[in-house]
Structure formats: structure tokens, C-alpha cells
Amino acid sequence: xxxxxxxTDGVTAKQAELNALSDSDLAVQADQIRNNFQGWxxxxxxxxxxxxASLNGLDPDFLNYTSFVVSYAVNHRxxxxxxxxxxxxxxKLIHTTGGVSVFTGPDGTTASGSVQIDISYS
Numbered sequence: 001x002x003x004x005x006x007x008t009d010g011v012t013a014k015q016a017e018l019n020a021l022s023d024s025d026l027a028v029q030a031d032q033i034r035n036n037f038q039g040w041x042x043x044x045x046x047x048x049x050x051x052x053a054s055l056n057g058l059d060p061d062f063l064n065y066t067s068f069v070v071s072y073a074v075n076h077r078x079x080x081x082x083x084x085x086x087x088x089x090x091x092k093l094i095h096t097t098g099g100v101s102v103f104t105g106p107d108g109t110t111a112s113g114s115v116q117i118d119i120s121y122s
């Protein structure tokens with residue numbers, strides 16, 4: 001898959017690429033996101049030096065949660081919305097919200113909802 005810019009449009013394009021994959025190929029991508037989020041991001045998005053430094057400096061708890069919800073959303077073909085506000089600076093705030101519902105029953109498990117990632121700069 002081609003690298004995309006880490007912008008709202010780039011994330012949308014990456015999701016279209018992922019959603020075009022077979023279920024088994026998509027599961028491989030979701031596993032890579034879950035197990036190596038930073039590496040997967042660097043392989044799939046063109047990141048500048050500041051973005052790479054920010055990615056590599058993420059708090060482990062934040063990284064654990066974000067990698068889980070993003071990989072789950074990717075594996076179930078749920079939308080991931082990224083909203084970036086302001087200009088790149090050292091005062092970066094990232095807020096990840098997982099609005100995903102999972103239902104299980106006699107017919108199996110289904111998931112619905114989306115993941116929202118808001119990035120703002122102070």
C-alpha cells in the first residue's frame with residue numbers, strides 16, 4: 001500500500017485502501033497496528049521529523065489504548081476520523097475517543113460506531 005500524508009484526507013485515503021483488502025489481509029494490517037502502532041504509522045503515512053518525534057514520544061498508556069481502538073476499528077471496517085486543528089508546535093494535545101459498540105448473539109458478533117482522534121496545538 002502507498003504511503004499517505006498524515007492529514008484528514010490522507011487518513012481517509014488510507015481507510016479506503018484498507019477497506020478494499022480481503023478480510024484476511026485486513027486482519028494482518030489490524031494485527032500490525034495493534035502490535036506495532038508506531039512502525040505501522042511510519043510505514044503507511046509520510047511523516048515529517050516533528051510528527052515522527054511526536055509519534056515516538058507517545059505515552060505508553062495512550063499508545064496502548066489508541067492502538068487497540070484503531071486496530072479494532074480497522075479490522076471491523078469502522079470509520080476513523082482524524083481532526084487536526086492549528087499549526088504544528090510543541091504544545092500538541094491528542095484526544096482519542098472510541099465510540100464503538102459491540103454486540104454478540106446467536107448470529108455472531110457485530111460492531112458499529114467510529115473512532116475520533118482530535119489533534120490540537122497550543
